[in-house]
Amino acid sequence: MKMDIKDLVLDEHTAAHVAELFRAFSDTSRVQILSVLVQSEQNVGGLAQNLGISESAISHHLRWLRQMRLVKSRRQGKEVYYLVDDPHIIALFQQGVDHVQKER
Amino acid sequence: MKMDIKDLVLDEHTAAHVAELFRAFSDTSRVQILSVLVQSEQNVGGLAQNLGISESAISHHLRWLRQMRLVKSRRQGKEVYYLVDDPHIIALFQQGVDHVQKER
DNA sequence: TTAACATCTGCATATATGTTCAAATGTTGT
């Protein structure tokens, strides 16, 4: 029997989801945000202050990450704390960071 | 001594590189292309035919991936064969695919 | 050198995306 290339290709629907997942890590600001949230819980203002990005921009990114279910949020008083708690996501992200840092 | 959040944040330069790496996997067409090239060598025409994407579009993507050093190319006659041969990249990609496929 | 085929390239363009701004919403303490 013969091996068909089409059997190797991800169907478009799955591929779109994979692309969407990786898109979460494809922006400099989001990478910086996630580099914190994979290690410790943090609120919007704290992130904005430490990353030098506006609170609004941070919030937009977090909304996106929340809709993708990549971060969890918890309100404590006026503040909302975010974190990444999925070990697979953390591992995936860290692997990308490691690969970049190994290249020098 | 106290733990500063700034110590957790990836510097902008590194973050930009990480984002760039993940951007390679952040487009549906590229994901489909890579889903083949992580498993077997393939040429431009073959990819175009099996993915239903124009040869020009495929070539544009491959140029990008080549510049990122994520794929290797080898010319055999008129055809140019591409593949992904870095085990870390393959693992990273596969991990993303696995995560999506586990979610159903 | 031609012809035929495969791939690549630059440009144009439509769409997607990140950020800012201003205003809205939510929360706490007075």
Added chain:
DNA sequence: ACAACATTTGAACATATATGCAGATGTTAA
């Protein structure tokens, strides 16, 4: 209820990105 603070939201805008098209380049066989 009000003021003060934190976060969210939607609209507008500027930039980035994917793709098609037309032509250029590379390769082989005659």
